[in-house]
Amino acid sequence: MPENPLTKGLERMPVAPTTLVIFGATGDLARRKLLPALYNLAHDGALPERFHLVGVSRKEKAHEDYRAECEQAIRRFSRRKPDEAVLKGLLENVKYVPGTFDDDAVYSELGKVLDEFERLAGEPLNRAFYLSTAPTFFPVIVEELGSSELAQHEQGEVRLIVEKPFGTTLQEARELNRRVLAIFEEHQVFRIDHYLGKETVQNMMAFRFANGMFEPLWNRNYIDSVQITAAEDLGIGSRADYYDAAGALRDLIQNHMLQLLCHVAMEPPVSFTAEEVRNEKVKVLQAILKPTAVEIPEMSVRAQYGRGHSGGDAVPGYLEEEGVPEGSNTETYAALRLEVDNWRWAGVPFYLRTGKRLGRKITEIAVTLKPVPHLAFSQDGSLGVQPNQLVLTLQPNEGVSLRLGAKIPGTRMIIRPVNMEFLYGTAFLSQSPEAYERLITDAMRGDATLFTRNDEVEAQWQICDPIVAAWSDQPGPLPSYESGSQGPKEAEGLLREGDSWRAI
Ligand code: BG6
Numbered sequence: 076m077p078e079n080p081l082t083k084g085l086e087r088m089p090v091a092p093t094t095l096v097i098f099g100a101t102g103d104l105a106r107r108k109l110l111p112a113l114y115n116l117a118h119d120g121a122l123p124e125r126f127h128l129v130g131v132s133r134k135e136k137a138h139e140d141y142r143a144e145c146e147q148a149i150r151r152f153s154r155r156k157p158d159e160a161v162l163k164g165l166l167e168n169v170k171y172v173p174g175t176f177d178d179d180a181v182y183s184e185l186g187k188v189l190d191e192f193e194r195l196a197g198e199p200l201n202r203a204f205y206l207s208t209a210p211t212f213f214p215v216i217v218e219e220l221g222s223s224e225l226a227q228h229e230q231g232e233v234r235l236i237v238e239k240p241f242g243t244t245l246q247e248a249r250e251l252n253r254r255v256l257a258i259f260e261e262h263q264v265f266r267i268d269h270y271l272g273k274e275t276v277q278n279m280m281a282f283r284f285a286n287g288m289f290e291p292l293w294n295r296n297y298i299d300s301v302q303i304t305a306a307e308d309l310g311i312g313s314r315a316d317y318y319d320a321a322g323a324l325r326d327l328i329q330n331h332m333l334q335l336l337c338h339v340a341m342e343p344p345v346s347f348t349a350e351e352v353r354n355e356k357v358k359v360l361q362a363i364l365k366p367t368a369v370e371i372p373e374m375s376v377r378a379q380y381g382r383g384h385s386g387g388d389a390v391p392g393y394l395e396e397e398g399v400p401e402g403s404n405t406e407t408y409a410a411l412r413l414e415v416d417n418w419r420w421a422g423v424p425f426y427l428r429t430g431k432r433l434g435r436k437i438t439e440i441a442v443t444l445k446p447v448p449h450l451a452f453s454q455d456g457s458l459g460v461q462p463n464q465l466v467l468t469l470q471p472n473e474g475v476s477l478r479l480g481a482k483i484p485g486t487r488m489i490i491r492p493v494n495m496e497f498l499y500g501t502a503f504l505s506q507s508p509e510a511y512e513r514l515i516t517d518a519m520r521g522d523a524t525l526f527t528r529n530d531e532v533e534a535q536w537q538i539c540d541p542i543v544a545a546w547s548d549q550p551g552p553l554p555s556y557e558s559g560s561q562g563p564k565e566a567e568g569l570l571r572e573g574d575s576w577r578a579i
Contacts, residue, residue, distance in 0.1 A: 090519045091232070092125035093201040094192050096185065098176065098216055099208035100130025100141070104238065106148035108269075109207060112511035114149040114157060117165045119508075121516060125200060127168040127192045131185065133175055141171035154509060168192075176212045182223035189225070199230030203519055206237045213237060214254045221258035236265045236518045239330055240321065241527070244543070245536035252529045261529060265518040270331040271525040272510030272517075275469040275499065279338045279440075280347070282467070282475065289465075290343075292444065294419045299462060300571070302426045302441040303335050306433040306579045308385055310558070311407070315398025323377070323409040324546075327429040329539045330527070333360065335469075336425055339440060340415050349523040353531055360534035362417040371545040374413070376554075376565045377406035380432040383558025390432065390558045404551035407431040410566045411542070424571055432558040434579040438469040441577055459490040466577075473499040473507065 095113075097105055116122045130141050146166060149157055170188050174181035193200050204220060206213050217235065220226045227233055235255070242248030255264055270276055283289060292298065305327055311318045318326065337356040344351040366374050381392040393399060393407050408430030415425060444463040464478040474497050481493040499507065517525055527535075556563040561579050570576070 090121070090123040090516055091201050092123045092196065092198065093203055093519045094127040094129060094189055095203045095205060095515070095519070096129045096131060096189075097205045097207055098131045098212070099206070100171070101132045101134060101144065102207055104207045105130070106144075107152050108509070108511045109205065109515070110145050110148045111153040112509055112515055114153050114162065114165060115155060115508065115512050116516060117161050118155060118158060121512075122165075123519070125196050125198075126165075127170070127200070128165075129170045129172060129185065129188055131172045131174070131176075131181065133173065135173045136171060138169070138171050142166045142169050145169055154506065176208065177215050177219065179219065179223065182219050182225060186223060186225060199228070201232040201234070201519065202228055203234045203236060205515075206235070208238075210238075210240055210242075213251060217255050217258050226258045226263075232263075232521060233259075234263050234265060234518055234521065235259050236267060236515075238267050239269075240325065241266050241330075241532045242536060243321070243325060245533060245540045248532050248536045252533065256529065262521075262523065264526075264529070265514075265523055266527040266529075266532060267514060268330045268334055268527050269510040269514065270334050270469075271527075272512075272514040273469060274507040274513075275467065275473045276335065276338060277525070278499075279335075279467060280352075283338075284343050295421055295423050297444055298423055299443045299445045300424045300426065300574055301336075301339055302443070302577060303332055303339075303428075303439075304441075304577065304579065305332055305335075305429040305438045306436065306562075307429075307431050308433060308436050308559070310380065310385070310390060310432045311393070311396055311399075313397070315396055318407075319399055319403055319405045322405040322543075323407055323429050323431070324411075324539055324542060328409055328411065328427055329535050332427050332429060333535050333538065334527075335440060336363075336413070336415075336427065339442070340420055340425070342419070347524065349526075349528075352524050353528045357528070357531050357534055358417075359415060360531065360538065362415050362420070363538050364414050364416050365538060366541055368541070368545055371542055374411060374569065375542050375546075376408075376410045376563065376569055377546060378408040378430075378554040378556050378563035378565060379403075379405070379552075380407045380430070380558045381555040383432065383560060385432060385559050392555070392558070393431075402551065404547075404553055406546070406553060408433075408556060408562055408566075410562075410569055412569045413538070424574070426569065426574075426576075428562065428566060428576070430556075430562050433562055434559055436471060437579055439577075440467045440469070441465070442467075459492070461492050 097109060099105060149162060172181060172184050172188060189202060206216055242251050337359045340359045341355040344355045379393045383390060394403060410428035413425045442465045446462045450460060460480050466476045468474050477495045478492050479495060480490045483489045483491055514525060554563045554565045566576060
């Protein structure tokens with residue numbers, strides 16, 4: 076097969092020798108995402124030459140039993156069929172430390188395991204602590220790491236990776252930041268938002284800032300509206316405990332979708348360093364108008380899925396899902412109309428919507444340009460003219476599509492929209508790595524560009540807090556939408572006259 080020149084440059088950056096410690100090592104995230112990501116990094120030769128993994132979790136078990144669990148998780152969830160030699164090599168260096176997260180003995184045992192790895196290596200190893208537990212344990216673990224003197228390591232770097240959710244309100248996020256930053260320096264902290272690890276999200280920066288043709292149009296003079304959709308076909312599965320306390324706004328909008336918005340709206344950073352990129356994103360978040368209590372009903376919609384169909388099967392409504400409290404008012408769908416009140420974007424609506432049990436899984440950003448000012452052709456066919464629309468699809472078929480108006484061949488001037496498409500998979504002939512592969516490597520390399528900074532996370536909560544508060548004051552029941560549908564009809568109410576939601 077001829078070599079594809081576009082696949083050049085797909086190699087990964089080197090990482091210093093590291094021991095990665097996962098707290099919550101037997102949890103769902105570790106099994107489904109973290110362990111498979113580590114395997115795939117090993118498969119690509121992208122782990123450091125010396126790499127050790129330590130799992131910490133409550134249940135008592137032997138190292139071998141934990142290794143067997145890791146193997147099982149990797150076999151089941153890895154995006155690639157494991158190569159036996161690579162898998163064996165990865166598992167050889169896995170250890171397990173049992174105990175509750177507030178028990179000092181766990182940390183002294185952990186310290187011994189870390190020291191022993193270094194003794195065998197004959198060199199200091201960097202340490203990365205990954206908090207993949209329920210969020211209530213985050214401060215406890217951080218403080219234990221501090222008091223057991225594991226938060227600093229004279230001969231190596233120590234890093235703290237914190238899973239979401241980072242607080243459930245602004246106040247909680249501030250308090251968590253305070254407690255984390257009392258022990259660790261900000262440059263040691265890596266707050267995960269896995270959307271930032273997606274290739275297509277990073278590609279948005281390349282798309283905007285490496286192509287001269289879009290930037291002149293990228294403002295209120297040419298852009299009419301921006302619509303960001305993160306639709307899922309799945310329901311809440313077995314996560315009722317977490318989800319019912321969170322809801323769609325906190326689960327997806329506060330973090331992932333506001334990050335997507337920032338990528339669309341941010342100014343070009345002076346350089347692509349962690350600080351510069353995050354400075355620009357914070358400015359966008361700060362420019363988003365905070366809705367008042369009176370405005371909230373006009374700029375937000377929430378709803379809950381009812382019974383319906385998914386993948387051809389009949390599925391229950393949210394209130395019938397296992398573990399959901401009777402009469403719950405938690406939203407499984409949320410839509411907002413936001414405005415970024417700055418020079419570039421004033422007056423341009425940013426529509427955000429997300430929901431479980433919608434028609435299909437699709438994450439996309441659609442940027443609609445203003446209509447042309449004048450149509451010279453006045454025949455009937457000119458009615459087919461639609462504004463240009465640029466759609467960045469993040470998943471499932473990653474790519475970029477540009478809607479243009481084209482003349483239908485023939486003697487009459489009839490216009491219809493056509494799409495110019497770029498598809499990631501076709502162009503690069505390579506499967507994108509999972510977000511967690513990129514994020515784990517970046518954290519081990521100490522590059523925080525794709526992680527949320529303390530002020531960023533607080534700015535995100537500043538936008539969501541008033542909406543959460545207003546919603547919790549409103550009586551239920553919530554509007555409902557049929558599972559497998561396009562979402563609640565109430566969402567139409569958010570749109571400016573003439574705007575419409577894209578089909579899911
Ligand atoms: C997680 C949410 O952060 O993102 C989940 O907690 C959601 O509810 C998931 O399903 C979506 O991620 P992705 O990568 O599948 O779009």
